[in-house]
Amino acid sequence: MQFAVAILxxxxxxxxxxxxxxxxxxxxxAGFRHDSIPISQQVLQDTASRTGLLEVVPTEDLTLISADNxxxxxxxxxxxxxxxxxxxxxxxxxxxxxxxxxGFGGVHSATDTFFNWPEYGELIGAYFDGHPWVxxxxxxxxxPDHPAMRALAPSFQIxxxxxxxxxxxxxxxxxxxxxxxxxxxxxxxxxxxxxEDFALAWxxxxxxxxxxxxxxxHPESTWLDPRFQEMLANALLWLTRxxxxxxxxxxxxxxxxxGGVGDALVVGRALAPGSLISIYGNNLTxxxxxxxxxxxxxxxxxxxxMVRVDGVAIPLxxxxxxxxxxxxxxDLSAGPTSTLQVWLPGTASNMVEVHxxxxx
Ligand SMILES: [Zn+2]
Numbered sequence: 399m400q401f402a403v404a405i406l407x408x409x410x411x412x413x414x415x416x417x418x419x420x421x422x423x424x425x426x427x428a429g430f431r432h433d434s435i436p437i438s439q440q441v442l443q444d445t446a447s448r449t450g451l452l453e454v455v456p457t458e459d460l461t462l463i464s465a466d467n468x469x470x471x472x473x474x475x476x477x478x479x480x481x482x483x484x485x486x487x488x489x490x491x492x493x494x495x496x497x498x499x500x501g502f503g504g505v506h507s508a509t510d511t512f513f514n515w516p517e518y519g520e521l522i523g524a525y526f527d528g529h530p531w532v533x534x535x536x537x538x539x540x541x542p543d544h545p546a547m548r549a550l551a552p553s554f555q556i557x558x559x560x561x562x563x564x565x566x567x568x569x570x571x572x573x574x575x576x577x578x579x580x581x582x583x584x585x586x587x588x589x590x591x592x593x594e595d596f597a598l599a600w601x602x603x604x605x606x607x608x609x610x611x612x613x614x615x616h617p618e619s620t621w622l623d624p625r626f627q628e629m630l631a632n633a634l635l636w637l638t639r640x641x642x643x644x645x646x647x648x649x650x651x652x653x654x655x656x657g658g659v660g661d662a663l664v665v666g667r668a669l670a671p672g673s674l675i676s677i678y679g680n681n682l683t684x685x686x687x688x689x690x691x692x693x694x695x696x697x698x699x700x701x702x703x704m705v706r707v708d709g710v711a712i713p714l715x716x717x718x719x720x721x722x723x724x725x726x727x728x729d730l731s732a733g734p735t736s737t738l739q740v741w742l743p744g745t746a747s748n749m750v751e752v753h754x755x756x757x758x
Contacts, residue, residue, distance in 0.1 A: 418453040419472040419638035421446065421501075426458045429480025429510060434618045438477055438505075445627045452634050460484060465491040473501030473637040476508035476522075477615065481515075493517060497605030501637030505630075506615035509563065522611055523600055524566035530588040531560040532616075536581035537598055540685030540702045541574045544601065544643040546610065546633040550625060552688055552700060553578065559616035560598070562591055568649045568744055571600040573684065575612075576702050576743055595743040599629075601636070601645045608637050608645060648719075650681040652740050652750050671730040674715065677705070677722040677740065679750075684742040687718035696725065704741040707754070730754075 423442055425435045432438075439456040446452035454475075461467070463484060468474070468491065484492070496502045502521060504511075510526035512518035519525050534557040542551030560577060577596035584594070599612040610633045620626050635641045655678040685701030696713035698704060704711045705724045716723040722740065730736060736754040 418447075418451055419634075419640060420470060421452060421454045421473045421475050421634055421638070422462060422468070422471045423454050423456045423475045423477070424458070424460070424463070425456060425477045426460055426482055427479045427507075428482050430507065431479065432477070432507065432616060434616065434621055435477060437618045437621045438615065441621045441627060442475070442630060445631045446634055449631050449635060451640050452631070452638065454634075460488070463488050463492055465494065468492070468495045468500075471500070472639075473503060473634065475502075475634070475637075476504040476511060477506060478504075478511045479507040480510070481512060489515060489517070493521065496521065496607035496609065499606035501608045501610070501634075501639075502604070503610040503633060503637050505612055506559075506561070508611060509561070509613070519565050520570075521604055521609060523571040523602055523609065524563035524597075524611075527562045527564040527590060528588045529559045529561050529616075530586045531582045533557060533560070533582070535560055536578035537575050538578050538685075538699055538702055539575050540683075541572065541644070542688060542701075543686055544572075544574050545636050545641040546599070546601075546629050546643070547574050548632070549628045550575070552691070552697065554625060555581075556614065556620065556623065556626075557617070558614050558620050560596070561613040562589065562596060563613075564590070566595075566597065568595070568597075568684070569647055571597075571602040572645050572647050573597045573702070574599040574601060576684075578699055579743075580699070593744055597743075601643070602647070603645045608639070610637055648681075649684060649744070652679060652681045652683075652742060654679040654682075654740060654750050654752055671726060672728045673726050675724055675726060677724065677738075678720065679740075681719055682722050682740055683717045683719055684744065685717075687716075689716050690714055702743055706737075706739045706741055708736050709739075726754075 443454045446454040536555050538553050539547045539551040541547055575598050579594045601610045614620050636643050683701045683703040688701040690696050698711035700714045700717045703717045713725045738752050738754050740750045
C-alpha cells in the first residue's frame with residue numbers, strides 16, 4: 399500500500415499530471431490604455447491552456463493583489479500602465495509574493511507603470527523612457543538557451559513600438575534579446591541612450607522568485623504572431639518553474655588574450671584579406687555561445703557581439719564568451735595597422751581594441 403502511494407505521488411509530481419499553474423494577468427491601465435488588451439487576454443489564455451500546464455486568469459480587479467488572494471496563483475503578469483491604485487500593504491504583498499518564490503512577468507507598458515514606486519522598477523528591471531521607433535526591426539537573441547528564446551534564435555524581424563529604457567543595468571538582469579541597432583535610425587528624435595544598448599527582453603531572480611519582461615506587445619499583430627505567443631508560453635512555464643533557464647546577469651568587460659599583439663590573435667598566423675581568425679579571451683560576448691548558419695550569409699552581429707575592423711563590422715562564424723571566429727575583410731590593405739575591436743552593447747568601456755598588421 400505504501401508502495402502504491404509512493405507511485406501515485408511520483409506520478410502526480412510529473413509535469414502535466416498536476417493541476418495547471420495559475421497566472422494572474424493584470425491589464426489595469428491607469429495611464430495609456432492599449433487597444434491590444436482584449437486580444438492579449440484571449441491570446442494569453444489560449445496559448446497558456448494549449449501547454450496543458452498553465453491557466454491564465456485575466457483581471458482588472460486590483461483587490462486580487464493581496465497576500466491572501468495571491469495564494470491561489472503561481473505568477474502575476476502585467477500589461478499595465480501608470481500608477482495603479484494599490485495600497486502600501488498590497489505593494490508589499492506583491493513584492494513578498496515574488497521574493498518568496500513565485501513569478502512576476504510583464505509585457506510592453508508593464509515598465510510604463512509605477513514610476514513613483516522605485517521598488518517596482520527594481521523588480522521589473524527598468525523604466526520606460528519613450529519609444530523612438532514604431533517600425534519593423536531586427537532583434538538579436540542573446541541567450542538561445544533560455545526556454546523563452548529557443549524558437550527565435552539567432553534573430554528575427556517584427557513590427558512593433560520599440561521601447562527605450564532608463565534605470566536599466568545589465569548588472570541586475572540577464573538580457574535575453576536586444577535590438578539590432580542597424581535596423582533603426584539611431585539619430586531619431588527621442589533617442590537618449592548613447593551605448594546602443596536597447597535590451598528588449600530580460601529575466602532575473604528576485605529573492606527566491608523569478609522575473610521575466612519583454613518590451614514587445616504594443617500592436618494586435620504582435621499578439622497574433624505565433625512566435626510571440628510561443629515566447630510568452632515558454633516564459634510563463636519558466637516563471638512558474640516548469641522549465642529551467644539561467645537568470646544570472648552576465649557581463650564584465652571583454653578581455654582579449656594577448657591583446658595588442660596581432661599574431662597572438664590569429665590561428666595559422668595568416669592575416670591575408672578574407673582569412674579566418676580566432677580571437678581568444680574572456681567576456682567576449684554579452685550573450686551565449688552561438689554559431690552562424692553557414693547556409694546563409696554570415697551575420698556581422700551574433701549574440702549581441704560585433705567585431706569591427708577599422709570601424710567596419712566583419713562576418714562572424716562563431717561567438718562564445720572565450721572565443722570568436724570571424725573573417726577578415728577582403729579589402730584589408732597591407733601596410734598600415736588596422737584596428738580590431740570587439741564590441742558589445744552597453745557602456746563604451748565594453749570595447750576592446752587591438753591592432754592588426756596585415757602581412758601577406
Ligand atoms: Zn505601446
